[in-house]
Amino acid sequence: MKQLLQTRVTGGVGDSAARPDGALKVRGEFAFASDLWADRMLWGATLRSPHPHARILGIDITEALRVPGVHAVLTHEDVPGSKRYGLEIADQPVLAIDEVRYAGEPVAIVAADHPETARRAAARIAVSYQVLPPVTEAEDGQVLRHVPIRRGDPDATAELVVTGEYEVGMQDQAFLGPEAGLAVPAADGGVDLYLATQWLHADQRQVAACLGLPPALVRLTLAGVGGAFGAREDISMQVHACMLALRTGRPVKMVYGREESFLGHVHRHPAKLRYEHGATRDGRLVYVKARIMLDGGAYASSSAAVVANAATLGIGPYDVPNVVMDAYVAYTNNPPCGAMRGFGAVQACFAYESQMDKLAAAAGLDPVEVRIRNALREGARMPTGQVVDGPAPVAELLRRVQAAPPAPPRSDDPRLLPGGVGNTTHGEGVVRGVGYAIGIKNVCFSEGFDDYATARVRLELISGEPVAFVHTAAAEVGQGLVTVQAQVARTELGVERVVVATADTSVGSAGSSSASRQTYMTGGAVRAACAAVRQRLFARLARDPAGLWLAGGKVVSVDGVVADLAEVLGDDPIEETVEWRHRPTSPLDPHTGQGDAHVQYAFAAHRATVDVDVELGLVRVVEIATAQDVGKAVNPQAVVGQIHGGTAQGLGLAVMEEIQVVDGMVRNPSFTDYLIPTILDVPPMHVEVLELADPHAPYGLRGVGEPPAISSTPAVVAAIRAATGRPLTRVPVRPEHLIG
Amino acid sequence: MSTVDFLAPRTWEEALAAKAERRDALPIAGGTDVMVELNFDRRRPAALLDLTRIGELAEWGSDGSVLRIGAGVSYRRLIEELGGRLPGLAMAARTVGSAQIRNRGTVGGNLGSASPAGDAHPPLLAAxxxxxxxxxxxxxxxxxxxxxxxxxxxxxxxxxxxEAILVPPAAGPQQFAKVGTRNAMVIAVCSFAISLDRERQAVGTGIGSAAPTPVRALAAEQLLAAARWDRPLPEPTVEKFGELVAAAASPIDDVRATAAYRRRALAVLARRTLRWAWEELR
Incomplete structure (x- = not known):
């Protein structure tokens, strides 16, 4: 009977269960938010500021209203409730009031019976601007938040000292599905909004406030989401579509075009970073002093949390006794910056890993060896004083990528050389380099935030067969969360059939699909809700529930089958709703930055091998080896997918991805000129997945999504440095940085 | 509201008549440039003149000693059907966009758009x-x-x-190289084509994306024409060729690269493609 107990349900936790949207997406049949449609619906369009900074002297909508087919033209005067919103600070106007603070800021909105009509009408709105000089450098901007961290002796000295100044350009999340949603006015005076987002309840809170409606009258349902990566944490078209729908009494759909999308969401913070590392002659770190300046752009978004991550994770996964860290984020008139995969850890990692290579050179050590000598271990303290109380296999991850099979020798196929299909070299000028990096990321929300997820689980007989229904508000953004929820329910309830309901706000908040937290948090909530269902189920049996379990549609104990699940359930389904929290965190001391601010730390290491054409400055990443500790691979195939994708996104930042902003204007808002890696730019990857259980997390799991996007950037740049001998202090590395 | 007239002639004569009547009509074939322009709202043509129904435009054949390529022949067909006779043009066609774009895009459209970065232009100049x-x-x-x-x-x-492009079949080695900031699906930062005529000892060149229009490097062509073709090129000649090609360009700084980078890269492309082509001569 022991065997029965251990029988794992097919498609449970640890299986690579197939995702329900997989085949649909491959065939092009998946319905994204941009495919939404309703009878009699109107189309919304947005008029945006052409100036990064200007006073609005007047808005004349007369001509726009005259356009046949136009049903409404609205400005800030028409915002029924709060005029401003924001994730952390409500500083962003729904529609510009008297002033525009970035180029692309929404000024007015239009609803018309055709999208082209709406756009043309928007173009006829006459806005009178008094152009003002923009603040385009973070150093000149008003500081939004300063996070200091002080550990040990601020005046510590060392035998070896290496310093460096680094810069990270503005990366975009570059999701493929643009901002889109459909707002439908309801008979009760409320509105139903179908949309692509990362956090339904954060949207609901802000939209309801701006509409002046109670949250119960603003109901949100998740539509098909084509990628997120942080860019859907903030409000974009949500309030606008609802305002137009409520004003016209008709459903209103809004879909951003690609160019508009680049203006319509936040980006990764550009950063300037200055580091000084002091070490003993044998390469052991004595101190790190660092100053990080992030450009927050025009509005706060999640900048305050991003800068805290940059500060608290800013010396990397290393054990350093003395730390002086000052991280700042400032307002400018550049595009607003906020959440993007890696969330502050990315910028810092490029700098501290560049520094570790410098230190290795100064100490005459191998780059991997210098990292291992300083590697964080379980039980060590972070610069915040927080003890790392789970596995921290920093040294092992580094050893694994170092020991991975070497990259294949240089190809004879020109397409596989730098320049790719451009036929720029047949081997001339091509030099190979190898580089290493490791990164650290926090998982879940930090600094004392009340972070929770809600799950509702019902166990019910359908045609005589037990079926689990799972309902949460957690956003499936492409990462595979729907699959994970079903896997958890199968494992916990021992049933094959699980139905995961569409996420909406009729169930409590799940928190955001960000911070690598949803498998941890919503996975944890579904698990807890299943446990509650199980408890009520066992209570129906006239025996001690201790030692009972559910498997194969039966209640079992060590002695064998106790009862058939169908009999116990009968006509009386069991439903439980649970609000689940991770262990609490603490705020950071505002002067010393001390505090147990983070829930969990996650680590990944990369080794990149590149071929560089040193005469043309072109790069081909030949191979990447990566190792990551995921605690428990809930869905191994999805885990590897996250590692591939995150690594590719980090590669993009290393060699091509940048929103170029000049005088506050975005110069390349299109996929013609904002380049993301193609299949010829992303190399084969050697992926090693470690499963060292975190005793505090459900199933021991560790958030997976962000770590791979953090260390791949510095690893690729280190490899290019090894090939070229150039300092390369800025990403993305451009061809002109490599020649001349 | 204004609308766009969609003109769909079935014959070349109808197309010419339509264009004579509607001079404001924007011709469209594969649509890989035109639709981008429309989507970005850079153009608002009063009419579109669809050329895809005219069968003869998508044909190619011989016209005396030259190949006559209908304006509507796709890049993909250039690669598959004419790659042997026009290797330089085919090499350039392989660098155009993605497979989907190469299925639809045409050389006629490339010329019609007249972008300085048009991939087909340098090999057409060189040839x-x-x-x-x-x-x-x-x-x-x-x-x-x-x-x-x-x-x-x-x-x-x-x-x-x-209507068509008339190109002499390759009379010797041809090469094409294009720099972009990723390894595929990219607009040229700069590009270079070279064509050697073995019998006449004549040289053709074409520079892309490094001047207001695609341009030839005439001084570089003359340098090579004066060289001895029956032996390896002296290294100083190769170097000089690169310098002359770079000097023929008048690049600018833009979102894709700096002018200085383009000049340097052109010299490298010129030297490399010359060496490859010269090697093939032997």
Whole structure:
């Protein structure tokens, strides 16, 4: 009977269960938010500021209203409730009031019976601007938040000292599905909004406030989401579509075009970073002093949390006794910056890993060896004083990528050389380099935030067969969360059939699909809700529930089958709703930055091998080896997918991805000129997945999504440095940085 | 509200008549440039003139000693059907966009857009191709070197359409190389084409994306024409060739690269493609 107990349900936790949207997406049949449609619906369009900074002297909508087919033209005067919103600070106007603070800021909105009509009408709105000089450098901007961290002796000295100044350009999340949603006015005076987002309840809170409606009258349902990566944490078209729908009494759909999308969401913070590392002659770190300046752009978004991550994770996964860290984020008139995969850890990692290579050179050590000598271990303290109380296999991850099979020798196929299909070299000028990096990321929300997820689980007989229904508000953004929820329910309830309901706000908040937290948090909530269902189920049996379990549609104990699940359930389904929290965190001391601010730390290491054409400055990443500790691979195939994708996104930042902003204007808002890696730019990857259980997390799991996007950037740049001998202090590395 | 008239002639004569009547009509074939322009709202044509229904435009054949390529022949067909006779053009066609774009995009469209970055332009310049343009007034042939008049501007009159491209088949080695900041699906930062005529010991060149129009490097061509073709090129000649190609360009700083980078990269491309082509001579 022991065997029965251990029988794992097919498609449970640890299986690579197939995702329900997989085949649909491959065939092009998946319905994204941009495919939404309703009878009699109107189309919304947005008029945006052409100036990064200007006073609005007047808005004349007369001509726009005259356009046949136009049903409404609205400005800030028409915002029924709060005029401003924001994730952390409500500083962003729904529609510009008297002033525009970035180029692309929404000024007015239009609803018309055709999208082209709406756009043309928007173009006829006459806005009178008094152009003002923009603040385009973070150093000149008003500081939004300063996070200091002080550990040990601020005046510590060392035998070896290496310093460096680094810069990270503005990366975009570059999701493929643009901002889109459909707002439908309801008979009760409320509105139903179908949309692509990362956090339904954060949207609901802000939209309801701006509409002046109670949250119960603003109901949100998740539509098909084509990628997120942080860019859907903030409000974009949500309030606008609802305002137009409520004003016209008709459903209103809004879909951003690609160019508009680049203006319509936040980006990764550009950063300037200055580091000084002091070490003993044998390469052991004595101190790190660092100053990080992030450009927050025009509005706060999640900048305050991003800068805290940059500060608290800013010396990397290393054990350093003395730390002086000052991280700042400032307002400018550049595009607003906020959440993007890696969330502050990315910028810092490029700098501290560049520094570790410098230190290795100064100490005459191998780059991997210098990292291992300083590697964080379980039980060590972070610069915040927080003890790392789970596995921290920093040294092992580094050893694994170092020991991975070497990259294949240089190809004879020109397409596989730098320049790719451009036929720029047949081997001339091509030099190979190898580089290493490791990164650290926090998982879940930090600094004392009340972070929770809600799950509702019902166990019910359908045609005589037990079926689990799972309902949460957690956003499936492409990462595979729907699959994970079903896997958890199968494992916990021992049933094959699980139905995961569409996420909406009729169930409590799940928190955001960000911070690598949803498998941890919503996975944890579904698990807890299943446990509650199980408890009520066992209570129906006239025996001690201790030692009972559910498997194969039966209640079992060590002695064998106790009862058939169908009999116990009968006509009386069991439903439980649970609000689940991770262990609490603490705020950071505002002067010393001390505090147990983070829930969990996650680590990944990369080794990149590149071929560089040193005469043309072109790069081909030949191979990447990566190792990551995921605690428990809930869905191994999805885990590897996250590692591939995150690594590719980090590669993009290393060699091509940048929103170029000049005088506050975005110069390349299109996929013609904002380049993301193609299949010829992303190399084969050697992926090693470690499963060292975190005793505090459900199933021991560790958030997976962000770590791979953090260390791949510095690893690729280190490899290019090894090939070229150039300092390369800025990403993305451009061809002109490599020649001349 | 204004609308866009969609003109769909079934014959070349109908197309010319339509263009004569509607000079404001924007010709469209594969649509890989035109639709981007429309999507970005850079153009609001009063009419579109669809050329995809005219079968003969998508044909190619011989016209005396030259190949006559209908304006509507796709990049993919250039690669598959003409790669042997026009290797330089085929190499350039392989660098165009993605497979989907190469299925739809045409050389005629590339010329019509007249972008300085058009991938087909340098090999057409190097091969001394001629563009056949037509209107109800008649037909004329314009050397490619005289076709472009500025960024996205050409000698096409408002009533004219591009009918065909006339290209001499390769009389020797041809090469093409294009720099972009990723390894595929990228607009040229700069590009270079070279064509060697073994019998006549003549050289053709074409520079892309490094001047207001695609341009030849005449001094570089003359340098090579004066060299000894029966032996390896002396390294100083190769170096000088690169310098002359770079000097023929007049690049600018833009979102894709700096002018200084383009000049340096062009010299490298010129030297490399020359060495590859010269090696093939032997």
């Amino acid at each position: 001394a191709a001629t563009v056949q343009v037509a209107s109800v007034r008649g037909t004329r042939r314009v050397p490619v070197a005289e076709f472009f008049t500025g960024p996205k501007r050409s000698v096409l009159a408002p009533d004219e359409l591009i």
